[in-house]
Amino acid sequence: MHNQVSKRFIECIKVLKKEGDIRSFRQFAIAIDIHPQCISDVITGKREVSVDMISKSLQHFNINPNYLYTGKGAMILDENETSIIAPVDPVITIVTDQSGNERIVYVPVAAQAGYGQSLHNPEFIRALPTFTLPGSSFQHGSFRCFDVAGDSMEPTIFSGEKLICSFVEKEDYFRGIKDNYVYIIITRSGVLVKRVQNMLKQNGQLMLVSDNSYYTPYAVELADITEVWKVTHKISDFMPSPKHIRHAFHTEVDLLKDTISDQSKLIRSLNATVEKLLKQNRSTYTRL
Numbered sequence: 001m002h003n004q005v006s007k008r009f010i011e012c013i014k015v016l017k018k019e020g021d022i023r024s025f026r027q028f029a030i031a032i033d034i035h036p037q038c039i040s041d042v043i044t045g046k047r048e049v050s051v052d053m054i055s056k057s058l059q060h061f062n063i064n065p066n067y068l069y070t071g072k073g074a075m076i077l078d079e080n081e082t083s084i085i086a087p088v089d090p091v092i093t094i095v096t097d098q099s100g101n102e103r104i105v106y107v108p109v110a111a112q113a114g115y116g117q118s119l120h121n122p123e124f125i126r127a128l129p130t131f132t133l134p135g136s137s138f139q140h141g142s143f144r145c146f147d148v149a150g151d152s153m154e155p156t157i158f159s160g161e162k163l164i165c166s167f168v169e170k171e172d173y174f175r176g177i178k179d180n181y182v183y184i185i186i187t188r189s190g191v192l193v194k195r196v197q198n199m200l201k202q203n204g205q206l207m208l209v210s211d212n213s214y215y216t217p218y219a220v221e222l223a224d225i226t227e228v229w230k231v232t233h234k235i236s237d238f239m240p241s242p243k244h245i246r247h248a249f250h251t252e253v254d255l256l257k258d259t260i261s262d263q264s265k266l267i268r269s270l271n272a273t274v275e276k277l278l279k280q281n282r283s284t285y286t287r288l
Contacts, residue, residue: 003169005068006042009049012063012075013039019076021061032056038100046140050096051122092167092227093125094142103130104138104164106145112191116226119186133164137232142167144229146184146191152210153193156182161236163193165229174200177228185220186227192220193231 013028022028029039034053041047057063062077095103106129107115118124131145132138148161157163165184168176177183177198185192185208194208197217205219 003048004071004171005054006049008068008071008075009054009057010043012057012061012068013043015075016061016063021076028061032060035099047102048140048142050094050100050102052096052100092142093120093122095126095128095130101132102142103132104143104145105130106162107147107191109147109149112146112149115191116186116188119227138164143232144184145235146193146229148193152212152215153182153195154212156211157193157234158236161234163231164233164235165231168228168230170228173222173225173228174198177206177230182231184227184229184231185225186229187220187224188226 013022013025016022016028017024022031025039025043026036029036032053033056038047038053042049042053054065054068058065064073064075064077066073067075095105097103105125108129111128114124144165144167146163146165148157148163149159151159163184168183177196177200179197180195183194183196185194185196185206192208195211197207197209199205199207199219200222204222206222206225207217207219209217
């Protein structure tokens, strides 16, 4: 499913073709120095329009950027007309390869402190590592990879694991953020990995819940949220074989049993000593 910017971008291309400014989608791609297949993929819904495509389109055609980002105003401006872009949240900053294919941006722990304040800074995003993953599920939409630090989501997610997440459009927050699913919530102060209860319709908040019951749930205001990413996959270190895990578990249980047995013996010994002392005291008081 296309995001709104991609839908409006396609509408603008169709208007350019209808008005005779371009003869075909292929000519449009060549004019903005983009591989025709990339434009074809946008038209057919296989990918979202990239920032690079939009930038080059605005340089070669009089597409109204205000319409692309907000849906307001004419799609195509008159020759001498200029557009003032309304103050809205910037679209997601992405990184593409030489063929225009979007790459997954990796946000390590060291970069997460500044991510909330710099996520719309192209230079900051381009400086982060990027990679791709096989499979059709990663060929549509925008993805990020975030490191996990801390134990608040144990035993579901452990510190050191990497989470692959798909971008949630801001216009989809009310219906697209599902209760009890795990999301990356980006605020200007940090990156949060939590299970979510969507209370936006009731009070404009998301309730963030940790799987580790030691941590207390808390709410975050919609106004404080800058991005939301839905966790779809996780990358974990390779674990020992189940046989080894069971052996280690049984060993720990045996040690625990031995410890409990020793403590029980100690308690019985103490009880016997206390009883003996009490009897001696009662005998002394009786003679007195």
